[in-house]
Amino acid sequence: MKAAILMGHEGSTRREALVQITSASAFWLTAGREALAGQLRAGVVSAPSVRPRPAAYHPIVDAAPSPQAFTAAEFRKLAALVDTILPRTETAGAVDAGVPWFIDQVATVKPAVRETIKAGVLWLDQHVQQESQRSFAEADEAARNRVVTRISDLPESDQESSELEPGRKLFQQVKLLVIEGYFQSEMGMMEELQWVGNQMLSEMPGCPDERRWVALPSEGAPGDKRR
Amino acid sequence: MARQLAIAGVNVLSLEYGPEVAEDDLMSFEKYWQAIRRLGYAETERALHEPGPGSWKRSKYFVYKEDVNYTTAGSASWYWRRYRCVGGRSVFWNGVSPRFSPRDFRAGSEDGFGPDWPLTYRDLEPYYDKVEDLIGVVGPLDLAHADWPRGHFMKPQPFRCGERILQKTVARLGMPDLIYTHEPKAIITRPHRGRPSCHYCGECAEGCAVAAKYDSSRVLLPEAKASGHWTLRSNAVVAEIQVSPAAALASGVRWVDRLTGKSYESRARVVVVAASTIATARLLLNSKSRLFPKGIANNHEHVGKHLKDHITCSASGFLPQLRGLKPYADEGYTYGGYIPRFNRSYQKSLGYIRGFQTQSGSGKGIDFRARGFGAALKRDITSRYESFVGAISFGERLDNPGNYVEIDPSGEVDRYGIPIVKIHSELWGDNERKMFKDMQEKLGMIFRAAGAEDVHVSESPPNPGSSEHETGTCRMGTDPRESVTNPFGQTHEVKNLFISDASLFPQQTEKSPTLTLLALSMRNADYLTEELRKGNL
Numbered sequence: 001m002k003a004a005i006l007m008g009h010e011g012s013t014r015r016e017a018l019v020q021i022t023s024a025s026a027f028w029l030t031a032g033r034e035a036l037a038g039q040l041r042a043g044v045v046s047a048p049s050v051r052p053r054p055a056a057y058h059p060i061v062d063a064a065p066s067p068q069a070f071t072a073a074e075f076r077k078l079a080a081l082v083d084t085i086l087p088r089t090e091t092a093g094a095v096d097a098g099v100p101w102f103i104d105q106v107a108t109v110k111p112a113v114r115e116t117i118k119a120g121v122l123w124l125d126q127h128v129q130q131e132s133q134r135s136f137a138e139a140d141e142a143a144r145n146r147v148v149t150r151i152s153d154l155p156e157s158d159q160e161s162s163e164l165e166p167g168r169k170l171f172q173q174v175k176l177l178v179i180e181g182y183f184q185s186e187m188g189m190m191e192e193l194q195w196v197g198n199q200m201l202s203e204m205p206g207c208p209d210e211r212r213w214v215a216l217p218s219e220g221a222p223g224d225k226r227r
Numbered sequence: 228m229a230r231q232l233a234i235a236g237v238n239v240l241s242l243e244y245g246p247e248v249a250e251d252d253l254m255s256f257e258k259y260w261q262a263i264r265r266l267g268y269a270e271t272e273r274a275l276h277e278p279g280p281g282s283w284k285r286s287k288y289f290v291y292k293e294d295v296n297y298t299t300a301g302s303a304s305w306y307w308r309r310y311r312c313v314g315g316r317s318v319f320w321n322g323v324s325p326r327f328s329p330r331d332f333r334a335g336s337e338d339g340f341g342p343d344w345p346l347t348y349r350d351l352e353p354y355y356d357k358v359e360d361l362i363g364v365v366g367p368l369d370l371a372h373a374d375w376p377r378g379h380f381m382k383p384q385p386f387r388c389g390e391r392i393l394q395k396t397v398a399r400l401g402m403p404d405l406i407y408t409h410e411p412k413a414i415i416t417r418p419h420r421g422r423p424s425c426h427y428c429g430e431c432a433e434g435c436a437v438a439a440k441y442d443s444s445r446v447l448l449p450e451a452k453a454s455g456h457w458t459l460r461s462n463a464v465v466a467e468i469q470v471s472p473a474a475a476l477a478s479g480v481r482w483v484d485r486l487t488g489k490s491y492e493s494r495a496r497v498v499v500v501a502a503s504t505i506a507t508a509r510l511l512l513n514s515k516s517r518l519f520p521k522g523i524a525n526n527h528e529h530v531g532k533h534l535k536d537h538i539t540c541s542a543s544g545f546l547p548q549l550r551g552l553k554p555y556a557d558e559g560y561t562y563g564g565y566i567p568r569f570n571r572s573y574q575k576s577l578g579y580i581r582g583f584q585t586q587s588g589s590g591k592g593i594d595f596r597a598r599g600f601g602a603a604l605k606r607d608i609t610s611r612y613e614s615f616v617g618a619i620s621f622g623e624r625l626d627n628p629g630n631y632v633e634i635d636p637s638g639e640v641d642r643y644g645i646p647i648v649k650i651h652s653e654l655w656g657d658n659e660r661k662m663f664k665d666m667q668e669k670l671g672m673i674f675r676a677a678g679a680e681d682v683h684v685s686e687s688p689p690n691p692g693s694s695e696h697e698t699g700t701c702r703m704g705t706d707p708r709e710s711v712t713n714p715f716g717q718t719h720e721v722k723n724l725f726i727s728d729a730s731l732f733p734q735q736t737e738k739s740p741t742l743t744l745l746a747l748s749m750r751n752a753d754y755l756t757e758e759l760r761k762g763n764l
Binding site for chain 1: 256258259260263264267268269272384385386387388391392395396399424425426427428429430548549552553554555556557558559560591593595597598599600601602604605606608609612676677678
């Protein structure tokens with residue numbers, strides 16, 4: 001596949017090279033759709049992803065028949081947290097992009113990650129149940145957001161015994177993996193970030209509009225009339 | 228060296244530890260989501276983090292410590308990054324190619340620390356010219372800087388938005404010698420000697436299959452091959468240099484076939500060692516004989532000593548000015564910006580000697596430090612995707628008696644039966660500590676002045692060795708008691724044994740070593756050819 005693209009660069013026009021890159025993406029397009037279907041069939045992802053969605057791009061990893069590092073119940077809660085941290089908007093969310101399955105793979109290799117998440121989702125449930133009588137996976141969006149707000153970006157606590165500690169650690173760990181998994185998935189890169197890279201160009205495009213973008217702090221914000 | 232000798236008509240046999248690089252193994256365009264399927268999460272991650280190659284794309288040619296061990300001692304654990312393939316690290320380097328300045332060659336007599344180079348800038352200048360013309364180097368066409376002579380440059384790629392912002396920022400700071408300009412890189416921006424121009428894909432360090440980035444296996448060795456005087460034997464692990472008992476001369480080498488384990492001997496009139504700084508020292512130290520009980524050319528015990536590399540400090544951030552800039556194909560060649568050494572005017576007041584240079588770039592980045600969660604987090608990261616700026620400073624690490632290579636006294640051998648090395652290294656001395664603090668401050672100053680957010684500056688330097696710029700274990704000089712080779716890479720003790728890699732450097736300087744090492748090799752090859760012609764070898 002790659003050799004064909006390079007030949008396109010050397011021996012033919014850039015347009016042909018681009019066509020070949022596009023056909024490479026078509027492969028992932030098909031694979032992505034199948035992966036998502038598998039994930040839905042597995043039935044272990046949280047509510048937001050059950051809505052059918054046309055999958056244009058590939059998730060970060062494919063769904064497995066069942067999670068390896070977690071119980072099905074733990075995995076449902078993890079997926080709900082992943083969804084809360086990076087939801088579907090007009091573009092794919094982290095659950096669409098297979099991030100819970102990615103985290104399952106990470107936790108299988110790294111025991112510390114697995115322990116943090118196991119302890120953390122237990123904590124999540126206890127806290128969400130105090131207000132809504134439901135588990136975190138079944139709670140509504142507002143209830144989930146309230147709990148996650150309490151543990152979002154907390155500074156490292158002095159005392160390990162802090163009541164919020166398992167939640168703080170959980171959030172910190174899962175958020176990092178969500179960002180890593182989502183923004184490195186094809187869905188995240190193509191759909192959300194609108195990445196256009198790995199092109200073969202005859203000229204490197206410089207800054208597209210220096211007058212608009214190249215400003216120093218005291219010169220005011222870009223487009224600022226006071227400049 | 229091999230190319231120079233072969234085109235001069237000298238018959239050359241090159242013995243290379245690794246295999247030839249197959250073009251299909253250069254996974255330049257593979258994305259993470261593809262790698263994780265091909266290799267699995269564990270293997271992909273192993274490649275990404277130390278002690279890995281930093282990218283799964285290069286792992287096939289990377290040597291992990293478990294594969295061939297080395298041991299470390301001292302306050303810092305040296306990280307020896309090894310690639311084994313025809314072309315070696317040049318396949319996976321970034322291409323940064325500044326000339327050393329005239330003052331770099333006499334730094335020792337300027338500040339009293341260590342020896343001068345046994346040659347001057349004038350001696351090497353014609354070879355810098357020739358090497359640049361041969362391999363192609365981009366750089367600032369209008370360069371005028373006290374610490375960095377202008378080379379024969381090709382037109383560089385234009386600056387990205389963030390690089391332009393840093394350039395303006397640096398100009399406004401108005402410090403003497405402080406400029407932000409185009410990075411000198413061994414990359415071609417127009418067709419050159421049968422190679423196509425750069426296609427700006429952003430994957431330079433993953434191996435450039437079209438050789439728009441200089442890579443010895445794709446740029447120089449084909450010319451050696453075409454000469455009809457060059458033979459390559461890959462997968463050949465050289466175990467020792469043999470000595471003819473009659474005279475203090477190298478008679479050839481003993482080597483092991485990496486795939487079959489079988490031993491071979493090759494005879495030669497001249498032996499040239501260019502195995503990279505640490506491996507070259509290992510080979511010399513392992514070549515013991517009655518005449519050279521401490522290793523060949525080591526009767527004055529300088530082989531393996533004076534190990535140096537660069538101390539690095541990096542900075543990253545996001546420019547709010549660029550929030551909302553729509554992603555475009557700005558991958559280009561990696562890191563387009565360069566800040567040459569600028570500390571001469573003030574460093575005395577900070578109490579340290581020598582300098583640092585800074586390589587810098589901008590473009591796409593994911594802000595892992597973004598706050599919050601939910602749709603707002605997603606929007607925030609996406610809107611700043613095209614606003615990343617980064618920089619890494621490389622500072623000269625001074626010669627320190629605690630930094631050296633020896634054969635591991637434990638007697639441990641690798642899988643080919645060859646004794647392994649122990650690398651001794653100290654994290655830093657007083658000079659490095661002060662220089663590092665200055666690097667942190669200056670990077671912070673520049674990033675703050677540019678208005679960057681979420682700025683992160685290294686808190687301490689990474690392990691020695693991770694700059695991959697190690698030099699100095701067979702330093703050259705005029706005094707046989709103080710150096711291993713003469714100014715032409717010929718060992719003082721064995722006249723038909725030559726060294727031709729960065730182990731020759733008597734001083735590190737802050738600049739990236741490869742261009743100078745190429746110029747030096749070319750000069751040494753001319754000398755060697757002439758000595759052969761005169762019948763001196």
